[in-house]
Amino acid sequence: MSKTNKLQQGFTLIELMIVVAIIGILAAIAIPTYSDYTKKAKFAEVISVGNSFKTTVSLCMDDLGTNVGCSAGSNGVPAADTAPTNVFSMTVTDGVITIVSTVSVEGDAIDFIITPTTNSGSVTWAQTGSCLAKGWCK
Numbered sequence: 001m002s003k004t005n006k007l008q009q010g011f012t013l014i015e016l017m018i019v020v021a022i023i024g025i026l027a028a029i030a031i032p033t034y035s036d037y038t039k040k041a042k043f044a045e046v047i048s049v050g051n052s053f054k055t056t057v058s059l060c061m062d063d064l065g066t067n068v069g070c071s072a073g074s075n076g077v078p079a080a081d082t083a084p085t086n087v088f089s090m091t092v093t094d095g096v097i098t099i100v101s102t103v104s105v106e107g108d109a110i111d112f113i114i115t116p117t118t119n120s121g122s123v124t125w126a127q128t129g130s131c132l133a134k135g136w137c138k
Contacts, residue, residue, distance in 0.1 A: 043110060050112055057097065059076060087102065111130050
């Protein structure tokens with residue numbers, strides 16, 4: 001009697017199907033997370049532009065003693081900046097900085113609004129807008 005040894009060659013069909021299923025599950029989780037991450041990274045430019053205007057608005061409020069009149073293009077506040085790639089529109093009216101982003105979620109534009117308040121000579125900023133609900137701004 002001769003014994004023939006069968007050598008196993010390759011993977012079985014069930015093993016390959018399990019690997020494909022695992023890759024599919026991982027991709028289903030990773031792709032939406034990555035998409036949200038890239039949108040949030042693009043929105044960081046909007047926050048940066050808004051923060052750069054906070055200084056000039058604060059100086060204007062210090063000079064005038066009020067936020068009234070601290071608008072884009074007047075009293076030392078520069079004109080609205082729509083040059084950055086991810087900024088669709090921007091307004092600065094009486095100290096309130098409103099920026100609408102080109103980044104959208106399900107067709108809705110995401111906005112970032114920062115409002116100044118004076119407390120005992122110091123300026124504090126409150127953030128509002130649809131970016132709060134998305135968790136893209138603090």
